[in-house]
Amino acid sequence: MSAWSFYISTLVVYFGVDLLSGISLNLQYGYAGVINFGYIIFQAVGAYAAAVVTLGPSGGAASFQQYVFGANLPFPLPLLVAAAAGAVLAAVVGAFSMRRMRRDYQAAVLLIVSLIAIQVVEADVPLFNGSNGLTGVPRPLLWLPLSLQGYQWAYAAWVLALGGAVYLLVRWLSHSPWGRALRAMRDQEDAATALGLNITAMRMQVFIIGGAIAGLSGGLLVEYIGAWSPDAWGYAETFVIFTAIFVGGVGNYRGVLLGVLLVPIIFLELPRFLPQIGYPGLTDSLEWIVIGLLWMLCLLLRPRGLLPERRFLARPEPTRDSA
Amino acid sequence: MWATLVSAIAFGVVLASIIAIAAMGFTIQFGLTNVLNLSFGSIMTVGAFAAYLGLEQGINAWYGLVVGGLTGAVVTLVLGRGVFRLYARRGAKLFEMMMVTLGLGLVIDYTVQAISRNNVYQFTVLQAAPLRFGPIIVTPTQLIVIALGAAIFLALEGLLRFSRIGKALRAMAAEPSLARSCGIRTGQVVIVTWLLSGFLCGLAGVVYIINSQSVGYTTGQDFLPLVVAAAILGGVGSPGGAAAAALLMGVVTQVVAAFGSAEYSTVAGFGILVVVLLTRPSSVLSRGSAETRLTI
Incomplete structure (x- = not known):
């Protein structure tokens, strides 16, 4: 039954990663009404960031894969880098897309960003190795005295634990006064503005928090599957x-x-x-x-x-x- | 240097003609029905594949344009009256409708993928020796694309300005309830809008593959960012604005490709939209609670 155990543990990892994505999108769409049709690029940037800081220095154009800024950071720093990358990209994209505009325009702009991002990464090979993507990302903490199966389940448990922690944290945030302000903004933007809430700032906050969670999910995913290419996003x-x-x-x-x-x-x-x-x-x-x-x-x-x-x-x- | 610039601009005009045909269709549809139709690119693909199949059957390439356009018109009308109206009657609002169109685009794209066996097909028509005008080298095909773009722009402007149905269309885009109380048959105008915008959509798909000489299931979706960006940039509901925005984006894209890096040429085209969003946000401002309604 080892194949089954392997398969189930893989499903658990995917469930944890998707749960993080769901939490992020639910915070953005369900609570704040921000329709993030470009969600996947924030997960992608987290995955790429985590990959390049674990792969070690790039061998340049001569090696079989090339990428920017190679480093060899120990676990769990790559995950932090991934979350930070998601947050930074969200801040950049949010700077022009989270301003006060019609929500359908906003969603269309984010979808365009997502479509163009993939064209850029595929065309600009030195960035993240183009459409072939990055492979051979090492798994973290492989020196642990665990069997292959034990490692599988340990990783699944780690992803679930992080997913659970983020779940509790975001649920707590959503039930806080800030979360109520978000729902006020979603349902009655004019009324929320009249009450003195800063709509653009709140949208930016939601977008950046969601971006960080997305980046984290990408980091967890790439450390598990060991490869990342435009096909995945x-x-x-x-x-x-x-x-x-x-x-x-x-x-x-x-x-x-x-x-x-x-x-x-x-x-x-x-x-x-x-x-x-x-x-x-x-x-x-x-x-x-x-x-x-x-x-x-x-x-x-x-x-x-x-x-x-x-x-x-x-x-x-x-x-x-x-x- | 000058030669490169001039020929880049010429290529930009060719690209702009294709963007313009699609963006004019998109902006008419969006301006009148308020459906931000993100399945527009998928319908372009369907039109393009219809023309491809037609050519396989041995019809003339010119009829291929008509076949693509008519396919786009019929598909758009069926979707508009069948699918979109169903959701509108159930109380879908603007952004819910946009999500519906996205799901629909997904279904259409992957149906085309399933039927086309995920292959890219060669689409070679109108092959002829390139012509030389000073530094500019263009193929007759590219000249035809430019002429087609210009002709459609003029025809559409003429239709909207001078014909009865065009005036009705503009009146309804401005204020549907007032148009209705003035005796305009709004239901008919909506049908005309679906047909007209769908025709332009399918036609743009065929023109696009005539220029790129290949067709695959992502053809339309790859092109969609430029179309939507041009429509938003040009001011929704204004074919003239869409054409001007298409010209700007086409030229900038090709000039960047010629002088900078080809990888970032689409980004440069999109950059214009970002600059406009940052500097002139009034064109895309939310109207708060007094939201625009769907008219379908």
Whole structure:
């Protein structure tokens, strides 16, 4: 059953990574109403950043892969670098996209950024080795006295632990006064402005926090799979996570858990067990068609997801002596 | 130096003609229906593949343009009346509708991928010896692309300015409820909008592959950033603005490719949009709670 154990532990790692993505997007879209159609580039930059600071100095154009700024940082520094890279990219992109503009324009601009980023990385080979991508990223802490299987599960546990920690942290943030301000901004932008909330600053905060979480998820992913290339971050990947939070529930962290469990696992992993049909690659196309249809169906039937956001009603505080 | 610049500008005008055809369709559709249609690129791909299949059947390349345009028109109308209206009736707002169009784009793209077996197909028509005008070397195909872009721009401006349906279209884009109470048949105008913008979309797809000489399932989606950027830059709902923005972006893209690095030429085109977002944000300001409504 070793193959099964390996497979399940891999699924757990993917679940943890997708959970981080779901949390990030839910904070941005579910709470703040920022439609980040370029989410995947923040995960990608985290993955690239973590890869180049673990791969060691680049051998230049002569070696089999070239990249900028090679370094050999010990675990867990690459993850911090990944999160920082996500945050920095978010600050740069946010500087022109988080200003006050129509939300549909904003989303279109972010989608354009995502489409162009991939063209640039593919064309500019010295940056991150172009469309071949980076390979041979070493796994962290391999000296630990663990069997291959033990290491697998230890890594899965580590990803889950980080996912859980971020989950609790972001849920706490969302329930804080700051989180309430975010929802006010999402639902009634004018009223929120009238109350003195700085809309642009709040959007920037959400965007940068989300970017950092995305970068972290990319770092965790690249340290696990050991390679990263433009194939891994097509614009459509963003929509798997969006579909997950649409299915699960927008603005509800339990819904995010449910959606992340259902969508990437059931619709992208289970088809691996189905018999191969047609020519190689047809199954992949069909998977994406199903994701797209599921996405449209969710918007039609349950726009707020299976576990919708709970309504907060204004009611008087219970008096102390009654409790 | 000068020769490089002049020929880069010439290539820019060719690219601009293609962007302009698509961006004019996009901006008419967006300006009137308020649907920011991100499946536009996918429908371009469908139009392009329709022309490819037509050519395989042995039809003339000129009819290929018509086949692509008509395919785009029919597909857009079916999607507009069938899919988008369904969501609008269920109370979808602007950005929900945009998400619907994205999911739809995903479905169309990967259906095309499944059918085309993920191959890129050669599309070679109108091959002829290049012509030389001083420093500029252009192929007759490129001249035709420029002429087509200019002709469509003039035809569209004429239609919108002088014809009855064009005036109705502009009136409705400005204020749908007022147009309706003036006796304009808004339902018909919407149908015309879907057909017209879809035709331009499919046509742009064919013109694009005539120029690039290959077609694959990502053809339209790769081109979409330039189209949407030109439409937003030119001011939504204004074909003239879209054409001007397309010209600017086409020329800047090619000049950067000639003098700087080819990798960053698209980024430079997009950079113009970013500069505009930073310096003249009034064109894209949110109107707060008084949000624009869908008219489909």
